[in-house]
Amino acid sequence: MTKIAVVGAGYVGMSMATLLAQGNEVQIVDIIADKVNKINQKISPIKDEVIQDFLSNHTLNLKATLDSRQAIKDASFVIIAAPTNYDPDKHYFDTSAVDAVIEETVKINPSALMIIKSTIPVGYTEATKKKYQTENLIFSPEFLREGKALYDNLHPSRVIVGEKSSRAHEFARLLIEGAIDKDIPALFVSSPEAEAIKLFANTYLAMRVAFFNELDTYAEKNQLNSQHIINGVGLDSRIGTHYNNPSFGYGGYCLPKDSKQLLASYEGVPQELMTAIVKSNETRKQHIVEQIMAKSPKTVGIYRLVMKAGSDNFRQSSIIDVMKLLQDKGITVLIYEPTLDLKDYEGAKLLADFADFKEKSDVIIANRMTEELKAVDSKVYTRDLYRRD
Numbered sequence: 110m111t112k113i114a115v116v117g118a119g120y121v122g123m124s125m126a127t128l129l130a131q132g133n134e135v136q137i138v139d140i141i142a143d144k145v146n147k148i149n150q151k152i153s154p155i156k157d158e159v160i161q162d163f164l165s166n167h168t169l170n171l172k173a174t175l176d177s178r179q180a181i182k183d184a185s186f187v188i189i190a191a192p193t194n195y196d197p198d199k200h201y202f203d204t205s206a207v208d209a210v211i212e213e214t215v216k217i218n219p220s221a222l223m224i225i226k227s228t229i230p231v232g233y234t235e236a237t238k239k240k241y242q243t244e245n246l247i248f249s250p251e252f253l254r255e256g257k258a259l260y261d262n263l264h265p266s267r268v269i270v271g272e273k274s275s276r277a278h279e280f281a282r283l284l285i286e287g288a289i290d291k292d293i294p295a296l297f298v299s300s301p302e303a304e305a306i307k308l309f310a311n312t313y314l315a316m317r318v319a320f321f322n323e324l325d326t327y328a329e330k331n332q333l334n335s336q337h338i339i340n341g342v343g344l345d346s347r348i349g350t351h352y353n354n355p356s357f358g359y360g361g362y363c364l365p366k367d368s369k370q371l372l373a374s375y376e377g378v379p380q381e382l383m384t385a386i387v388k389s390n391e392t393r394k395q396h397i398v399e400q401i402m403a404k405s406p407k408t409v410g411i412y413r414l415v416m417k418a419g420s421d422n423f424r425q426s427s428i429i430d431v432m433k434l435l436q437d438k439g440i441t442v443l444i445y446e447p448t449l450d451l452k453d454y455e456g457a458k459l460l461a462d463f464a465d466f467k468e469k470s471d472v473i474i475a476n477r478m479t480e481e482l483k484a485v486d487s488k489v490y491t492r493d494l495y496r497r498d
Contacts, residue, residue, distance in 0.1 A: 110134045110170065111283065114184040114221075116177060116210045118144045120155050120362075121226050121251050122190030124258035127163050128287040129188075130171035136180035137173045148173035159259040177210075181217045186280065190226045195366035200373040202230050202366070208237070215241050222276055226251050228307055228367055231374055234271060234300035247272045248300045249280065250307035255361060262287070267294045271303030308374070311367035312386060317352050318359040319389040325355035325492055326396050336494045355492040357397050357476045358390045358427030365390070365425045394427060398434045401472060401490055408441045410470025411457070412482060412489075415448070428476045432457060443470055 111133040115126040118139035126137040139145055144154040149172065151164040163169060174180050181187055191206035207227050214223055225234065225248045234248045248271040253261045268284050270277040274297075281295045298306070321339060328335035335355065343350035359365065368390075372383045401409060411432050414423035423429065423446075432442050433455065442457040445466040451459055460466040467473070467485050475482060475491045482489050 111186065112136075112184045113186045113188060113283075114138060114177075114180040115188045115190060116180075117190035117192070117206075117227075118148065118154055118173065119190060119192065120157065120255055120258040121253060122188070123148075123153065123155055123157070123160055124253060124262045125188055125190060125226060125251075126171055127160050127169065127259055128262045129283060130169040131167065131287050133283065134170045135172070136184070137171065138175070138177045138180045139173065140175065142175060145173040145175055155258075157256055157258055159257070159263070163259065177213060178217055181214050181221065184218060184221050186283075187214050187218070187221045187223045188226055189223060193227045193229060193366075195369045197369070200369075202228070202233075202370055204229055204233060211237060211241055211243075211246065215243050219243065219245070221245060222247065222280070224249050224280060228311075228363065228370075229304055230370055231301050231304040231308065233304060247277060247280070248303045250303055250310075252307075252310065263289045265290065265293055267296060269296045269298065269303055269306055271298060271300035273297045273299075308367050308371040311363050312371045312383065314352065315359045315364040315368045315390070316382070316386045318356065318364070319386055319393070321353045322355050322358065322393045322492075323389060325494075326393065329396075329400065329492075335492075339494065352498075354495045354498055356427065357431050357474075357492065358393045360425045360427040362425070390427070394430050394434065397431050397474075397492070398438070401431075401435065401474060402438060402440075404472050404490070406440060406471035408443060408469060408471050409435055410466055410473040410488075411442060411444045411446075412466075412473050412475040413477070414444065414446045414454070415477075426476070428474065429455065431474065 113129050113133050113135045115122050115135060115137040118137050122137060126135050129135050147154045153161040153164055189207055189210045191210055193202045193204050193207060196203045211223060214221055223246045234246055238244060238246050250269055252266060265288055268281045270281050277297055285293050325335045328338055339353050342348055343353055368386050372387050375383050411428060414426055414429060436442055436456060443466060444454055444457050444459045445463060449459055472490055473488045475489055478491050478493045478496055
């Protein structure tokens, strides 16, 4: 069996490690001891039902460790799933976590082929190969949904590898072997092209979210039925009925940072659309706040900080920005978020008791509706039309 090290036990790393551990010897590395302990106890450290099912009910050759040196030293492949965040001051991804893994691997096991799964700027792979004087570095973008990451690896829309070589084909073969679907398109391109594919794909998705959000803003301002309009637009087969549910704005691990990184990459290149996609998200949040303020609330309840249904992540969640804008206007904000064991978050009080939360909130805002809110429907402000995603 091929020995593989996966560095990073987030949703990308966990889904990759679980997929590949079906037929290979995989060690996953993380710096958080609780995550490592959970994985070794067959408990998923992230919310993903398919990952948990595989850990509980499938035979996997998977071990988690805090010791990156031990995992890397004998590996044929080192898959890098370390986080990258967009730095608004530098207009560039902070790739320091990825850099650290590459530097360590080159020292410990220079013959290992490193596969970057983290999102990176266009040109990063080529520049980093020169920096560390190695040719054993490839970028392969992932296209995974939070909460459904392993499902998307088992049923991938495509496999893309940023190199045209036999070793690139070998890595693609490992991914396809682990998948349930077998007739999977595989595309082998240069590393800058692979990096660009990732950023453009996510920016297109951000654009689609922004489009339907602005459609919804128009309908709300003009007292029109937003769902009727979206249904009519979506019946055009060129547009379709997917990814069309209005929200408070796009958020999560990928869309905000990837669209900003792509916009930064356009320096010196004529464009209007990329700027508009980024600005539209902020405009949407301002509109949501105006609609809430029109209800003249003294206390606003935030129902869940998570970005979308089925997720336990609220990084870059649009509702947090809405919350901060409300606080800036002097509104008292209460939060109901059962995944947080805190008294306060970002200056707002967390209430563990849902009945208390409902009672004390004049208006409850929810990016996504649930059955739990039906009893106080008259208090709820949401733009969730389809009760999904």
